[in-house]
Every structure is written in C-alpha cells, then in structure tokens.
Amino acid sequence: MDPVLVGYLGLxxxxxxxxxxxPLTYAMSAVGFVGILYxxxxxxxxxxxxxxxxxxxGDAVLMCIPLFILMGQLIYQTKIVSDLFSCxxxxxxxxxxxxxxxxxxxxxxFGAVTGSAYAASATMGVTMMPELLKYKYDTRLSSGVIxxxxxxxxxxxxxxxxxxxxxxxxxxxxxxxxxxxxPGVLLALAFAAVIVIQCIHNPKAGPRGPxxxxxxxxxxxxxxxxxxxxxLVVIGGIYGGVFTPTEAAGVGVTGVVIIALVMRRLTWAIFxxxxxxxxxxxxxxxxxxxxxxxxxxxxxxxxxxxxxIDCTISVGMPPWMLALSMGALxxxxxxxxxxxxxxxxxxxxxxxxxxAAGFDAIWFGAFATVIIAVGLITPPVGMNIFIxxxxxxxxxxxxxxxxxxxxALAHAIVTFLMIIFPGIATWLPMTMK
Amino acid sequence: MEQGNEYSGVSLLIHRISDLCFKFSISIxxxxxxxxxxxxxxxxxxxxxxxxxxxxxxxGLMLLGLFFLTATRCEEDDKHIRVELFYEKFQGxxxxxINLLSKVLGLLLFGPLSYQSFRLVPDMYQTxxxxxxxxxxxxxxxxxxxxxxxxxxxxxxxxxxxxxxxxIKGVKS
Numbered sequence: 001m002d003p004v005l006v007g008y009l010g011l012x013x014x015x016x017x018x019x020x021x022x023p024l025t026y027a028m029s030a031v032g033f034v035g036i037l038y039x040x041x042x043x044x045x046x047x048x049x050x051x052x053x054x055x056x057x058g059d060a061v062l063m064c065i066p067l068f069i070l071m072g073q074l075i076y077q078t079k080i081v082s083d084l085f086s087c088x089x090x091x092x093x094x095x096x097x098x099x100x101x102x103x104x105x106x107x108x109x110f111g112a113v114t115g116s117a118y119a120a121s122a123t124m125g126v127t128m129m130p131e132l133l134k135y136k137y138d139t140r141l142s143s144g145v146i147x148x149x150x151x152x153x154x155x156x157x158x159x160x161x162x163x164x165x166x167x168x169x170x171x172x173x174x175x176x177x178x179x180x181x182x183p184g185v186l187l188a189l190a191f192a193a194v195i196v197i198q199c200i201h202n203p204k205a206g207p208r209g210p211x212x213x214x215x216x217x218x219x220x221x222x223x224x225x226x227x228x229x230x231x232l233v234v235i236g237g238i239y240g241g242v243f244t245p246t247e248a249a250g251v252g253v254t255g256v257v258i259i260a261l262v263m264r265r266l267t268w269a270i271f272x273x274x275x276x277x278x279x280x281x282x283x284x285x286x287x288x289x290x291x292x293x294x295x296x297x298x299x300x301x302x303x304x305x306x307x308x309i310d311c312t313i314s315v316g317m318p319p320w321m322l323a324l325s326m327g328a329l330x331x332x333x334x335x336x337x338x339x340x341x342x343x344x345x346x347x348x349x350x351x352x353x354x355x356a357a358g359f360d361a362i363w364f365g366a367f368a369t370v371i372i373a374v375g376l377i378t379p380p381v382g383m384n385i386f387i388x389x390x391x392x393x394x395x396x397x398x399x400x401x402x403x404x405x406x407x408a409l410a411h412a413i414v415t416f417l418m419i420i421f422p423g424i425a426t427w428l429p430m431t432m433k
Numbered sequence: 434m435e436q437g438n439e440y441s442g443v444s445l446l447i448h449r450i451s452d453l454c455f456k457f458s459i460s461i462x463x464x465x466x467x468x469x470x471x472x473x474x475x476x477x478x479x480x481x482x483x484x485x486x487x488x489x490x491x492x493g494l495m496l497l498g499l500f501f502l503t504a505t506r507c508e509e510d511d512k513h514i515r516v517e518l519f520y521e522k523f524q525g526x527x528x529x530x531i532n533l534l535s536k537v538l539g540l541l542l543f544g545p546l547s548y549q550s551f552r553l554v555p556d557m558y559q560t561x562x563x564x565x566x567x568x569x570x571x572x573x574x575x576x577x578x579x580x581x582x583x584x585x586x587x588x589x590x591x592x593x594x595x596x597x598x599x600x601i602k603g604v605k606s
Contacts, residue, residue: 021520022535023513030538033545046545050553053546053578057500058493063470066499070467243474250470275459280512283503288514291542337516344514381518 003039007304010035014295024341025287032294039301052293057286060246061167066282067249068158072114073274074256076123078265081110081227085128087220090212097199097206099135100142103128104149104191108184109224111153112231115160117339117376120150121384125391138205139395141198144403147377147384148191148411154339154373156184157235158249161343161372164285165365168292168347172362173245174238175429179366181235182424183414187370190410198406226262230255239432288344296348308349309356322357323419326350327371331412334375338383342372366425367418374411377404444591450584451505458502466495487567494567494574501581505588508539529600536593543586550579 010031017027029049036045056062075081088109089102103124110120124146132142154161157177166173199206212220234252237243243251260266299305317325329350333342347368354364376384385400418424440448473488485491507513513535523531556562557572564571 017534017538018516019519020534021515021517021523021531022538023515025513026535026538026542029542033541042545043549046549049542049546050549053550053582054497054575057497057578058490060489060493063492063496066463066496067467067470070463246470247474247478250467250474253467254471254475271464272459275463279455279459279463279499279503280507280510283500283507284512284514286500287504287507287542336518338514341514341516 003302004304004307006035006038007299007302007307010295010298010302011304018341018345024344025284025291028288028291028295028344032291032296032298035298036294036301039298048294048297049290052290052297056167056290056293059167061163061173062286062289064158064173064246064249065160065163065285066278067246067253068115068160068163069281070274070278071158071249071252071256072116072119073278074253074260074266074271075114075227076116076119077270077274077277078256078260078263080256080260080263080265081113081123081224083220083223084109084227085124085131087224089131089209090217090220093209094211096203096208097141097195099132099209100137100145100195100199100206101192103132103142103145104152104188104195107146107149108152108156108188109227109231111150112156112158112235113227115153115158117150117153117373117384118387120153121147121387122391124150125388129392135209136204136207138198138202138403140399140403141195141205142403143385143388143392143395143400144405144407145191145195147382147388147400147404148407149188150384150388151373151376151411152184152187154376155180155187155366155370157181157238158245158252159369160285161339161369162365163245164289164340164343165347165369167289168296168344169351169361169365171365172429175362175432176365177235177245178239178429178432179362179425180369181428183366183370183418186417186424187411187414190414191407194406194410226259230259239428241432285340288340292344292348299349305349305352309352312353313356317357319357319359320419322353323359323367326354326368327415327419330368330371331374331378334372334381335378336381337375338381339372339375342375343368360422360426362429363418363422363425367415370411370418371415374408374415377408377411443587444595447505447584447588447591448509451509451588454502454581454584455506458499462495462499462502466492466499469495487564490564490567494564494571498574498577501578504581505585508585508588526600526603529596533593533596533600536589536596539589540586540593543582543589547579547582547586550575550582554579 014027014031018024033045036048085102085106088105089099092098092102107120107124110124128146129142157180159180162176162180163173166176195206234248238245238248379401385397389397389400470492473485478484554572554576557575562571563569
C-alpha cells in the first residue's frame, strides 16, 4: 500500500479513536507505533518509542512544565490570591459595571500567576459570584464575565499551551510567553468594553458598587503586591533575557513558597497536595507530547506531512484565507474538544503548513492558542462553563452560555484583528533581549 | 477501572508498588527537583556565579524519573486527557468496550517501550555510557525506566484481563 495512503488511513483511525473517547496518548501512540511497524519493523518502532521517551523526558525545555504547574498549584492551594478581586474592586467597583471589570482584571492576574483557566474559573466563581450577585448584577453578565475572563489564563504567560507549542514546534518558549501578553491584554480590554457597552445599554445589568477611600484603596494593594512583584520578576526576567523559562519557573516556585510561608499558608500537606496534582498533570502532558512526537514521526516517515503541505500550497490559498480556514477549524474543534488536546493533535500537522505558507512561528502559536481558548467558553464542551456551573449551581447553564456569547464574539474579533495586525503578537517578542 | 481497594493478588502488588513509586515521586523527588533547580539557578548561577556544569543534565534525569514514577498512578487514577463529548454518552457494554480498547492500545505504548529499554541496558552498561557533564553511568536509570514501563504495562494487562472477564460475564462495572 502507498505509504501516504497508510498515513491518511492512520490519521482517520486516530481521529475515530479519539472521538470514541480513547485517551489521546494511547490513540496517537498506538496509531503511530502500528503505522511505523507497518512501514518499517517492530524493532524500529520500539526504538522510536524508547528514544523519544529518553530524549524528551529529560529535555531541559520540558522542565518548566512541572515547575510552572507546581507554581500555579501552590498559589491555588494556599489561596494566597483569594483577596485579588476584593483588592481590585476598591479601585473600579464604584463605576457602572465596575465590579465586573474588576473581575476581568482579577481573572487575568490570577491566570497570570497560575496559568490554569480551570483553576481561575473555579476560584473566581467562588470568590466573585457572591459579590456580583450581592450588588444585583445580571446573572448572565456575571457568569459570562467569569467564564470568559478565566480563559485568559491560557493566553497570558506563563501558559502551558505556549510551552507545549514551543516544545512540539521547537519555537522559543520565552518568545511565546511574551507574545501572549499583547493578545491577552487586548482581550481583557475587549471584555471590559463588552461589560461597559452592556451596562450603558442596560444600567440594571451592572449597578454601581460601594465607593472606597483612597486610603482603603492603597491599603488593599498590599495584599496583591507580593504576587505582582513575583509576576514581574518571572515574566520580566524572561523578557529581559535574565532567565530562561525553566529558570524563571524555578524562581517562581521559590517565590511562591516564600510568600506562602511568610503569609503562614503553606503546610506540608498543602505542598504535597500541590505536588501530587502537578506531578500527575505534568506526567499526563509528557506522555501526550511523547505520543504527539510518535504520530509526527509516522506522518513524516510515510510522507503524509509533505503531501498535506504540497496539497495545501497547490490550492494557492492567500495567507489570510489560510489563517481564517485554520481559525475556523480550531473554532469547530474547540467546540467539541479540550483545548490542550487540540493543541497536541493539530500543531504537528498544521505547523508545517503554516511555515510553508510563510507564517511567523510565534504569530501562528499565539493565534492558534488565542482561538483555541475560545473553545473553553463555547458549547457543547465549554469547560470553563461546566466548572463555573459546578461551583455556582443556582444559575442555569443555558444562562451562562447566553451570558458568555458576547464575550466569545469579542474573543473572535480580537482573533480576527490578529490576522490583520500580526504585530499584536509579534511586536513585543521582537523587542526582547 | 478497578478501584484501589478492589485489587487483589498480583494486581494488588502492582498497585502497592505504583503507590510507593508515586509517594516517592511527590514527597521526595518533586521537592528535590524544585529545590535543586532553585539552588542551581538562584544561588549558584546568579549569586555565586558558579553554576553546576552538570546541573541541567541532572535535573533532566530527575524529571525523567518523575514522569515514569508517576505514570502507573496516572493510569490507575485515569488521569488521561480525552475527548469526553461522546465518551460520556456511552453506556454499558459500549463504554466497557471503549475502556477495554484503551487498555489494549496502552499496551502498544508501554510494551515496546519497556522491551526496548531493557534491550538497551546491557549496551549502555558495556559501553559505559554516561552523561556529557554528569559523569555517572546512565544504565541504572534506563533500567528504572524499563522496569517502570513494565509496571505500567502490567497494570494495563491486569486491568484488561479483569475488564475482559467482566465484559464476557456481562457484569456491570
């Protein structure tokens, strides 16, 4: 059988297995291994698995995954950012829709230090929702704000999605982190704009919150100052070329441990709980990455990757249309698959196409990640909504999906702007040392 | 998926070894890993300007150990990344068949991985393969990887046998 045909059959089989619910790791690695076995032999396939596991498992680049996850887990488990929303609302809470805008900023900052959209959705759902409901904010707007803003954690550094992209495509992770800042900030502004527009249109949707004195405002800052400094050191260190992402992750973990110890919120039990979650998540990610490499090798060996690229290029699609097509594909996949799964599944195939079409590697990574993040809030999967609903059961899920729809639209507009103005993602990385 | 208290015989032994590996991983290796990166980066590199030349290599080997020590526990706790859209809708025999197929496909990862890792150990031992800067021999770690892959393979195999029995008997899991 023609090797290219074997490659395509493998791809179809892999997708069928994945959609049946077979774990990504097993579906991808089994198809990759059996495919290589068919084209070459057992020993070659087994050697590929052993070599990849050995090389990638000890790869210096991969080290930042467990460390950044541990940093996020420690912040989450010690609850040292639980005051974040209370602090920001003292500054903007008195404006129409101000509490919701404070929610966007709080979610963005929480995402910036934990890197987990799921943690942001759960934590902010518990801390923010009672406050928003207390001041009679519209339930749809409230749930929409939290679910949408929590997705910022996928984009604002340190983001695991960017690390995975960097590893799979051999793109600088440091540059990817910095590339996430522009779209992340723009999205936060877009979400704030959605709130303001909604509140102008319907003032009852976001009434004014309490007014705080300047003294109270400055005093509230002390609660989030340590984490703000930590974020600036970690991301500023990467931007300034002082740290590599792995070093920055090590510094981040140390910083969180020190802050938590000073605040007397770290115990051995909490550390173990954080280490447990981090080890399991990092291991799951490692084996999915391993499987991703295996399927990539299978597609390269069969010539399928080259065939896909040649076919795409021969169509003669203009770059903007190709970007839109890829965006549409991500949007569809995002509505039925977990964002991390999409990344592992598509980057090995779409990245070579994007490079052949002349896209910038950093821009493509940022673009893909931003649009994948939309999947966190769109039905039927919309993980952020499910998590938010699990902690705020009083609001029907239907209302949550309606509430988040305007934010999803804003998200789509920002993604579209990234196609027109690639500098949104690429400008900051270009200024790095 | 078997629950921890439902294991018996060899399956229970695999569970206990896996549990021990996991506890070692999170209570000892993870703190050492995080602390070593910090010491190497902050104290040795930035404060003393004398980083360990073997530091990154050593950390990489620790990371490899961490992944494989945790792998079987991840399998036991079903910490897999999967598309749940249709999977959650499956029930009864269909779901059990999908779970069974997952185990079979998992064997295709950990079986050859373990087999090849075992095959490479004697070569590494005979050639005295060591790290570039980290000069200790690497064959013991390769052996650990082979053994832990075997452990995961056995976990999958025992789950597969157990699930096959259930599927044949038509017993609801």
